[in-house]
Amino acid sequence: MADIISLGCRLNIAESETIRAMLGNRDTVVVNSCAVTNEAVRRTRQAIRRARRDRPDSEIVVTGCAAQIDADSFATMPEVNRVIGNADKLLPAAWASEEAVVVSDIMRVAETAPHLAASFSEHARAFVEVQNGCDHRCTFCAIPYGRGNSRSVPAGSVIERIAGLVDAGHREVVLTGVDLTSYGPDLPGTPTLGQLVERILRHVPKLERLRLSSLDSIEIDDRLFSLITGEARILPHVHLSLQAGDDMILKRMKRRHSRAEAVRIVERLKAARPDIAIGADLIAGFPTETEDMAANTRALIADCDIVHAHIFPFSPREGTPAARMPQLDRALIKNRAARLREVAAAHRDAWLNSQIGSRRRILIERPGERGHAGNFAEIRLPQPERIGDIVEVTITDAKDGMLIGTRA
Numbered sequence: 001m002a003d004i005i006s007l008g009c010r011l012n013i014a015e016s017e018t019i020r021a022m023l024g025n026r027d028t029v030v031v032n033s034c035a036v037t038n039e040a041v042r043r044t045r046q047a048i049r050r051a052r053r054d055r056p057d058s059e060i061v062v063t064g065c066a067a068q069i070d071a072d073s074f075a076t077m078p079e080v081n082r083v084i085g086n087a088d089k090l091l092p093a094a095w096a097s098e099e100a101v102v103v104s105d106i107m108r109v110a111e112t113a114p115h116l117a118a119s120f121s122e123h124a125r126a127f128v129e130v131q132n133g134c135d136h137r138c139t140f141c142a143i144p145y146g147r148g149n150s151r152s153v154p155a156g157s158v159i160e161r162i163a164g165l166v167d168a169g170h171r172e173v174v175l176t177g178v179d180l181t182s183y184g185p186d187l188p189g190t191p192t193l194g195q196l197v198e199r200i201l202r203h204v205p206k207l208e209r210l211r212l213s214s215l216d217s218i219e220i221d222d223r224l225f226s227l228i229t230g231e232a233r234i235l236p237h238v239h240l241s242l243q244a245g246d247d248m249i250l251k252r253m254k255r256r257h258s259r260a261e262a263v264r265i266v267e268r269l270k271a272a273r274p275d276i277a278i279g280a281d282l283i284a285g286f287p288t289e290t291e292d293m294a295a296n297t298r299a300l301i302a303d304c305d306i307v308h309a310h311i312f313p314f315s316p317r318e319g320t321p322a323a324r325m326p327q328l329d330r331a332l333i334k335n336r337a338a339r340l341r342e343v344a345a346a347h348r349d350a351w352l353n354s355q356i357g358s359r360r361r362i363l364i365e366r367p368g369e370r371g372h373a374g375n376f377a378e379i380r381l382p383q384p385e386r387i388g389d390i391v392e393v394t395i396t397d398a399k400d401g402m403l404i405g406t407r408a
Contacts, residue, residue: 002026004160005047008034008364010176010213012064012126013326019063029055032089033064033074035146037315038046041066045077054080063089065146071103086146124365124388125211126170130196131156138243139325140255142317143178147150150182155196161167171390172209172234172235172363175200177403181219182210201233208390209363209374211235214281217242217265227273238269239279239308245300246293249286252279252325266304277351277375279308284340285333286314287325294336298343306353308376309344313337345401352377352398360405364389370402378402 002023006016016032023030028095034040036052044066051060061082062074068086075083085103087095094102133148134141164172175197177183183193200210210233217240220228228234241261244250247259282297301309313333314322355377362371368384371391380402385391393405 001059002030003029003051005029005051006032006034007047008040008065009178010127010174010180011064011129011132014176015090017127018354022090022092022095023226026059027057028061031060031062031064031133033062033066035069035317037312038317039313039315040044041070041302048074048077048079050250065143068103068146069142070313071101075101077301087148101272124170124363124371125172125308126159126162127174127175128165129153129179129182130175131387134179135182136179136256137254139172139252139321140243140286140314140317142320143378145319147178150179150186152183152185152187154187155191155199158196162200163204164217164395166204166206169388171388172211173207174211174213176213179216181216181224191221192221192223193389194221194227196229197224197231201227201231201326207233209233210237211237212239212377214239214241216240216256217262220265225268225272234374236276236277236278237275237308237374237376239310240266240304242280242304242306243283243301243304244286244293245282245297245343246289249289249293253283253286253322254287259300262300263303264315270305275375277308277377278304278305278306279310279376280304281310281312282306282340282344283312283314284337285328287316287322287327289314289328289336294340298340301340301343301347303314305351305398306344306346307348309341309348311341312335349398350400352401355403356394356398358395359392360395361390361392362405364391371404378404381405381407 002020004016004035006012010034016396030377031044031047033044060079060085062080064086067074067083070081074080083101084094087104088102133150134144134293135150147312165173170372183196184191214237242262243253243255245259266278360373362373362379364371364385364387366387370380372378393407394404395403397404
């Protein structure tokens, strides 16, 4: 039976389910790789070697961003049978091919499509790709070279896909993309992400919970803002691609927002919907970062009330402008990332403790004794519930970075 090892983003999770459906009972292990940092590439190689040890006679296929960016390095690994690129991994012809390396030019890909998996067998939530690729060139990021230019899925196809998932029993859907808020300019009529969300909610009335994956804060327009803050079926959880809390570092990253703009959008979101939980990606130790600059990013945790922080130590990706900038010592980068995580963990713990005594509706996930609330707080239950159900719980405690709940 095909086994899929999915690393990295929610988009990979969505694509992995399509690959699983295509391969069926084929004796294959697929490593769907990530290339967001050097550490992600290292973990990909680690997963490949572990897969070969666990399944010595199976075909090992590597795909995903790391495979797209550096196919030759994976093709030469003795554990690997085949390498398939991001532009090819959802095409049956690529899996039927006997070529050792099937990697097309990702920059020539002009369209994308929602995936065809009938359900998400390993996940209570269903992930639906509505956008892929990125037209921006942040100085630290190699992902555009793994995903190509920005392209969007027509709304009709997205709605049809989500309706099928809801009919199959999924009660929460997550919209995914590489640069989700850039949805639409390549489609007729240039729709926006807000317009897409409106159409989903209108045409799939049985959809109970809609979650949005990472958003670029500067691209949250009035329509999308109104939906996030005023539509009950959109869950009160926003994950923002912030990256840093210092204006000079943001400029050197080639980000399009300032620190003040990031703080302002969060203040507006929380004023309009006080229960909304903020997540963010943050990079520690970017080239030229001084201690004062690092302190500005640490302060952003409180200033933007970030309770779901994804923190990355800076990793110079070959071929990116940031890799050619003056680098900080690796030990200093590691130290700054650790300090940033400490600040984030303390802020998160305080937020979790504030949830005690509240009542939350949670979607039950594998193995049945845990789930996530609408604000994406992870909640553990004393006894298992049926996976995929939504249950209401009372929060009784906070421990080890998650909440403890009992049936209300």
